[in-house]
Amino acid sequence: MRIPFSLGTLLLACLALNASAAEPTIHIRTPVTPPTWALLERQLLDTNAAACRRFFSRYFDERGFLLCVERWGGDDGPDDAPENVGGWAQLHALGAADDILTLYRKAWEGHLRQYTLAKTVEVPFARDGMYYKEFPVMFDWQHNGEGLRLFNLQGLSDYQNIRYGHRVRRYAGFYMNEDPGAPNYDPRHKIIRSMINGSRGPLMRQATGLDWAGDPIDIENRFDLGHGERNYAEMVAHFKDYNDVVGDHPLNLIATTLPLNAYMLTGNKKYRSWLIDYVDAWVDRMKRNGDIIPSNIGLDGTIGGETDGKWYGGTYGWGFTVIVPQTGDLAHRNRQHWGFVGMMNAYFLTGDDKYLDAWRKQTIRVNAQKKMIDGKPMWPRMFGDDGWYNWVPQPYSYNQLEIYYLSMKPKDRQFLENDAWLKFLDGNNDSYPEQALRRDLAEVRRRSTAMNSDTTTPDTRLADDPAKYNPAQVTALRQLMVAGLDPGRRASVWHTRLRYFDPTRRRAGIPDDC
Structure with missing residues (x-):
C-alpha cells in the first residue's frame, strides 16, 4: 500500500487511510478576534522569514554556494554547509513565505555542486571530490545525519521536485547494494560494513587523524x-584515537531514514523490507547483549567482532573516551543513543512496540x-x-520524550516531569504559548543583531x-502549531500530530489570513 503523505512526517491523517472518502466539511464563517498567541505565531513566521532572507544574502552567493573556505573533516566539512539553513524546511511547511522554500532549495543545490567540486589533497578518499553522486563519499552518520537534516525534510513542501525524487532513490540505493560502487551493506549478516560509509562505499581499514581532520591548513x-x-x-590530535571504524555501529541506524523517504515517496515495498530487516537485526543484538545496544558488530556479524570481542568498543562507542589535546581533559563521546532514529523509523512503519521496548529495557539496565x-x-x-x-x-x-510521544503510555512519561511543553498540554502551564513564542522572537532578533557584528570574510570563515x-527559530511553532517533535541533528523525519495545507495556493x- 502506498502511503499518500510522502512528506517525511508522521500524520494523524495516516491513521484514517481506511476511513470513508466522504469526509465532513466544516464551514467557519463567523469572524472572531484572534487570541494573542495566534497573532504571535503569525509574527514569528514573518519575522523568521525576513531574518532568513538577510542571512542568505550575507552568507550565500547567487549559485547557492556558501561563502566560506571549503574543507573536509569532522571539525568542519560539507555536512556543515546545509546546516546553516536548518529549520527552514519546517518554517515553510508551517506557512512561511514561498521564497523560504526557494532559498533553502538553492542552498541545498548549491552545496551539492560546491562540495562535488571541492577536493582534498591528502585525505585519500575525497581527492576526486568530497561529494560523489551528490552524496558524501564516505563519513560517519553523526556527520552524514547532520548534513542530511534539510534533505530529509524537503519533501514536506517539495516532494514533486524531480531531482528530489531521483536523489531519494539513489541515496537509499547506496545502502541496499543497488550501486556497485557503494557496497555498504552485507545482507547475509545484516550489517553496514563500516561506521564510515557513503557513495564510494565503506572504509575498510582503521581511520586516521588525517581522515577525520582533513588536509593541513593554517589556523592561527x-x-x-x-x-x-x-x-x-x-x-589531528583531536581525532588521533578515532581509529576503530570497521564493522557496524548504532550510528548507522540513522541511515534508515533514506529508505524510509524512498518508501513514502514511491510505495515500493523493497525499501520497507530492507529497513525492518536491518533494524530487527539490531533489536536481536540488543537482546543477545543483555538489553544493551552493542557499539561494534564485526564483519562476521558477531558482537564486538572488530574490537577484540568488546561489545562496548569502537569509535563513538560505549567506551570511547579520548583526551582533549588543548586542555588534557577527558571527553566521553558515546554516540550509540543517536541510533534510536532507526527504532523510530521501524515503529512508524509497523506500529510494533518492540522497537520502543528495546530502548526502554536499555534504559532500565543502565539505570539499575x-x-x-x-x-x-x-x-x-x-x-x-x-x-x-x-x-x-x-x-x-x-x-525518553520520543518514546512517550510515540507510545503515549503513562509509564513512558518518567524523567519528563519538568517538561514545560508537556505541562502545557496537561493544562497546567497556561502561560507557556506566549512565553515560548516571545522567547523565539527574541532569539531571532538576537541572532540577527549578532550577524550584523560578524566581521569574518569568506576566506576567514x-x-x-x-x-x-x-x-x-521553530521550537514554539512546531510545538504549538503541529504538536511536533524536534527532528534535531539526527536526520529524522518530522513526527507531528497534524499538518496544514493551503488548498488555494x-x-x-x-493559509493566509482572510
Whole structure:
C-alpha cells in the first residue's frame, strides 16, 4: 500500500487511510478576534522569514554556494554547509513565505555542486571530490545525519521536485547494494560494513587523524574552531584515537531514514523490507547483549567482532573516551543513543512496540547501575574494560520524550516531569504559548543583531561559522502549531500530530489570513 503523505512526517491523517472518502466539511464563517498567541505565531513566521532572507544574502552567493573556505573533516566539512539553513524546511511547511522554500532549495543545490567540486589533497578518499553522486563519499552518520537534516525534510513542501525524487532513490540505493560502487551493506549478516560509509562505499581499514581532520591548513589568526583547537596539529590530535571504524555501529541506524523517504515517496515495498530487516537485526543484538545496544558488530556479524570481542568498543562507542589535546581533559563521546532514529523509523512503519521496548529495557539496565557517591545518587553513561564509569547525577533518559510521544503510555512519561511543553498540554502551564513564542522572537532578533557584528570574510570563515547566526527559530511553532517533535541533528523525519495545507495556493502551511 502506498502511503499518500510522502512528506517525511508522521500524520494523524495516516491513521484514517481506511476511513470513508466522504469526509465532513466544516464551514467557519463567523469572524472572531484572534487570541494573542495566534497573532504571535503569525509574527514569528514573518519575522523568521525576513531574518532568513538577510542571512542568505550575507552568507550565500547567487549559485547557492556558501561563502566560506571549503574543507573536509569532522571539525568542519560539507555536512556543515546545509546546516546553516536548518529549520527552514519546517518554517515553510508551517506557512512561511514561498521564497523560504526557494532559498533553502538553492542552498541545498548549491552545496551539492560546491562540495562535488571541492577536493582534498591528502585525505585519500575525497581527492576526486568530497561529494560523489551528490552524496558524501564516505563519513560517519553523526556527520552524514547532520548534513542530511534539510534533505530529509524537503519533501514536506517539495516532494514533486524531480531531482528530489531521483536523489531519494539513489541515496537509499547506496545502502541496499543497488550501486556497485557503494557496497555498504552485507545482507547475509545484516550489517553496514563500516561506521564510515557513503557513495564510494565503506572504509575498510582503521581511520586516521588525517581522515577525520582533513588536509593541513593554517589556523592561527584566521579561524576560530568550534572545538577550541588552536592549530592544525591539535585538529589531528583531536581525532588521533578515532581509529576503530570497521564493522557496524548504532550510528548507522540513522541511515534508515533514506529508505524510509524512498518508501513514502514511491510505495515500493523493497525499501520497507530492507529497513525492518536491518533494524530487527539490531533489536536481536540488543537482546543477545543483555538489553544493551552493542557499539561494534564485526564483519562476521558477531558482537564486538572488530574490537577484540568488546561489545562496548569502537569509535563513538560505549567506551570511547579520548583526551582533549588543548586542555588534557577527558571527553566521553558515546554516540550509540543517536541510533534510536532507526527504532523510530521501524515503529512508524509497523506500529510494533518492540522497537520502543528495546530502548526502554536499555534504559532500565543502565539505570539499575545507580550507586551512591559522596552521599548522592549517580548514574553511568559509559562502559569500559573496568565496567561502568562517567557517573552523573541524572538518570539515563536518552530518547525518553520520543518514546512517550510515540507510545503515549503513562509509564513512558518518567524523567519528563519538568517538561514545560508537556505541562502545557496537561493544562497546567497556561502561560507557556506566549512565553515560548516571545522567547523565539527574541532569539531571532538576537541572532540577527549578532550577524550584523560578524566581521569574518569568506576566506576567514569555515562552513559551520554562520550557523550560530541562522535566525530560524521553530521550537514554539512546531510545538504549538503541529504538536511536533524536534527532528534535531539526527536526520529524522518530522513526527507531528497534524499538518496544514493551503488548498488555494496548493502548498504546505497555514493559509493566509482572510
